[in-house]
Amino acid sequence: MTLRQAQGPAERARSGPQAAGSGIRRFIPAVVGTVLVAFMATLPLLNLSLPGILPTPTYMPGTLALLSLSMVFAALALSYNLLLGSGGMLSFGHALYFGAGAYGLGIALEHFGVPLWPGVFIALIGGMVIALVTGAVSMRVSGIPFAMVTLAFAQAGSVLVRRNSQVTGGEEGLGLNTQQVPDFLIGVVNTRNLYWFTLVVLVIVYLVTLWVDTSRLGHLARATRENEQRVRVLGLSPYRVRLIVFVIAAGLASLAGVAYMLLQSGTVPRSVSADLTITVLVMVVLGGVGFRWGAIVGGVLYTLLDQRLTVLAGSDAIAGLPDVLRVPLSEPLFLLGVLFIVVVMFLPGGIAGTIDGAIRRRRGENVRGSLRRIDDADDAVEAPVEVRA
Secondary structure: OOOHHHHHHHHHHHHHHHHHHHHHHHHHHHHHHHHHHHHHHHHHHHOOOOOOOOOOOOOOHHHHHHHHHHHHHHHHHHHHHHHHHHOOOOOOOOOHHHHHHHHHHHHHHHHHHHOOHHHHHHHHHHHHHHHHHHHHHHHHOOOOOHHHHHHHHHHHHHHHHHHHHHHHOOHHHHOOOHHHHHHHHHHHHHHHHHHHHHHHHHHHHHHHHHHHHOOOHHHHHHHHHHHHHHHHOOOOOOHHHHHHHHHHHHHHHHHHHHHHHHOOOOHHHHHHHHHHHHHHHHHHHHHHHOOHHHHHHHHHHHHHHHHHHHHHOOOHHHHOOOOHHHHOOOOOOHHHHHHHHHHHOOOOHHHHHHHHHHHHHHHHHHHHHHHHHHHHHHHHHHOOOOOOO
16 A cells, blocks of 8 residues: 555645645745846836836936946845844944945056956955955954944944045045946946846845855854854854855955946945945845845835935925924935834834735644644544444
């Protein structure tokens, strides 16, 4: 007798459609992600308008530049989510590596005279080397002391950028040397190409974070986040695991900085400041800590709100309000702060966490209903049958 034959009706009901359904659900995220990437890739070729959200139709340079900037910060938020969500490391200096990528590319093109792609390689290696050195020191402590040490490194980097004006441009920032950049990535007429470049960067960052999260390294990082002492008892090195995750997240942040440098044709000292790190932290919390797609949603949503609320703050509608309303509403940061407070109070898990919780609750209700039906079927099968002589 086979196992299938030995099973009762309830067991066969469980092992049939449910197993097939779970196998299909496993591929849904990949299919949805592929469709979204394909849609985003064709967006510059379409004439779509979203009044109040996008300034112009999707094929025009203004909207493409805004969407490209949103994807750059989405990639940066993804890298920070790897650090905070997977590794459990609250860093106030993550922008240092974003700025290392931007300034590293600018310095390589301006002072070393190398072409674009070797310059990108130099910027990425430089950002990861800086992360290796600063991370090796920061990892000696954990928790709030770790956050303070990373903040100190970020402030030191900001001072170096501002004081070395001959190399970094100082307070005025560093411009992009376009002589070393291919023509198809220069100018407003090539905004579409820059858009596709930033989309490729976002996909690369997502795939790397996905690989880390699903690899043995990601499992060890989450185990270290939950119980570092237990990982150490098992003979593993939490310090090494956290340092590797730290360097990978910094390398991804540097790649986002490279895209920012090309998109903006320059960079400014704010790109290495702790202020930018706090902004990225808000993006991750808004989207949902620990959710990759949540980090993307948080980065895109925050960037769009930041840009559009700036326009709203200077509009005639706000200017005509009484002073008690006009003064706070004319400050985009005030509006963003109120939004963040609302999210923390009513959506403590962020956008992704709230949606995931609702899906899990509904799935749990469906499972409980299925179990009740299975129990009823078992009772019906096992009910005693009257035998007459």
